[in-house]
Amino acid sequence: MDDSRFPRRRFIRSSLAGVAGFTALSATSSSAEETSPDQFPEAARQLPLDTDADVIVCGAGPAGIAAALSAARAGAKTRLFEVHGCLGGVWTAGLLTYIFDFDKPGLTREIIRILDSRDARRSENPSRFVYEPEEMKILLEELCLEAGVQVQLFTRVTAAYREGKRLNTIVTESKAGRQAWRAPVFIDATGDGDLGALAGCEWEIGQSADCPCQPMTMNALAVVRDTEALGKYISFNGTDAFTGEGGHITAVEAFKGELKRAGVEASYGHPTIFHVRDGLVMLMLNHEYGIKPWDAAAITEATMRSRAEVFRIMRALRKLGGPWEGLQIAATAEQIGVRDGRRIRGRYQVVREDLITGARFDDAVARVTFGVDIHAHSKEANQKEAITRADTKARPYDIPLRALIAKDVDGLLMAGRCISGDFVAHASYRVTGNAVAMGEAAGAVAAIAAQTKRLPHEIGWKEAAPLLESLRRTG
């Protein structure tokens, strides 16, 4: 769907129409009348309705997992819906393999402890490191099962209904058909802000509505015969530095030299290799520009184009022989990596100025230490500079709880990259350590709201913070 055919104002109206139609319409397909040749008026129908949950979390990426775990551990009956066949979002379905800004109290430390106990993490640094995506999948499943989170995979959230301003019911689609779910509190952790948009919240994307936005990237796992021989092309190889021997930028430049020697160019100006373990590496090679995450046709083309690019580059490198001999793709990501999605309007908007001043808030749920990381929005910009910082020297700054609470709709929290912020601030807080911290906070607030029959904006952080603290299993 593109914006010109479905502008935002109409989108909100159609959501509101959904509210009115919720009790009034009956399910008779014969009542549907076609009003225009390019529109099909789908008939209303009765759906099975589940009212059992206290908290419903939509999307099981780093933010959604953290939200569901903290809500469930706080004693709330918690449901978690995920469209892909695994938990973890960009960590797993997106084959990210690298984590930033993770040195925070709470679930972050618990995940590190488990990864380490399974030898599934490279580096001693608690803030940024390589992890094994398959190990991440299984450990997240174990944590959710243990906490009693009711997970439903292969399930997409497709509609939201309000009673007045309050989000009341969502509808999902899966092989089980359409199902309706009602709860006192919902958390949008879809990354792309699907739930907030469906519920009728205002939102922004990229630098402006036309989506000059951060590009998408298809990550891939590959096997090599001798990782040591590839050492100088591998980012953060035995060091946490960005420059110098083994540093990220030095490795990127050396790798670009190899791509040139192979007669290919990567569409991402900073092509990157991470060492996952033994002969397994991750390749981050491509950029797909101007794709809106809700445009299914465009995202399909971008997915196929980027997968073809990964294979083209792999084959060209393999022909070089030497350290590249035997290189083969082991897996391409189930989901192309989406950097920019909707940013749902909250009761506070995190802005560039907050990064510059190192803002502090009484209701801080996370302290961000990662800088601004804006990938080029076009091929031309990528050729000039693949990554820019918007002239912003970020100091560690806080994300307030209010940025996680929807402004236009009650009973709705956001966590992860779809919280309320401007383009530049989002380019900093979006990394996964912050997504986890936000998720944990949203889950705790949601649990209290549901259990005390209040709305999330009626819960002060002073009330929620001690609960979250008591749930933490490590420092």
Ligand SMILES: Cc1cc2nc3c(=O)[nH]c(=O)nc-3n(C[C@H](O)[C@H](O)[C@H](O)COP(=O)(O)OP(=O)(O)OC[C@H]3O[C@@H](n4cnc5c(N)ncnc54)[C@H](O)[C@@H]3O)c2cc1C
């Ligand atoms: C290519 C790339 C490289 C990056 N590099 C790094 C890095 O090195 N380190 C780092 O820490 N961060 C990195 N990031 C940023 C980071 O990965 C994301 O911003 C982070 O994933 C945010 O977590 P999230 O939980 O908000 O979103 P996501 O990980 O996107 O999770 C959202 C989840 O919701 C699900 N979902 C979406 N819509 C629906 C729906 N309607 N119904 C049901 N489920 C739905 C998705 O399938 C997904 O599982 C990178 C991102 C990309 C794309």
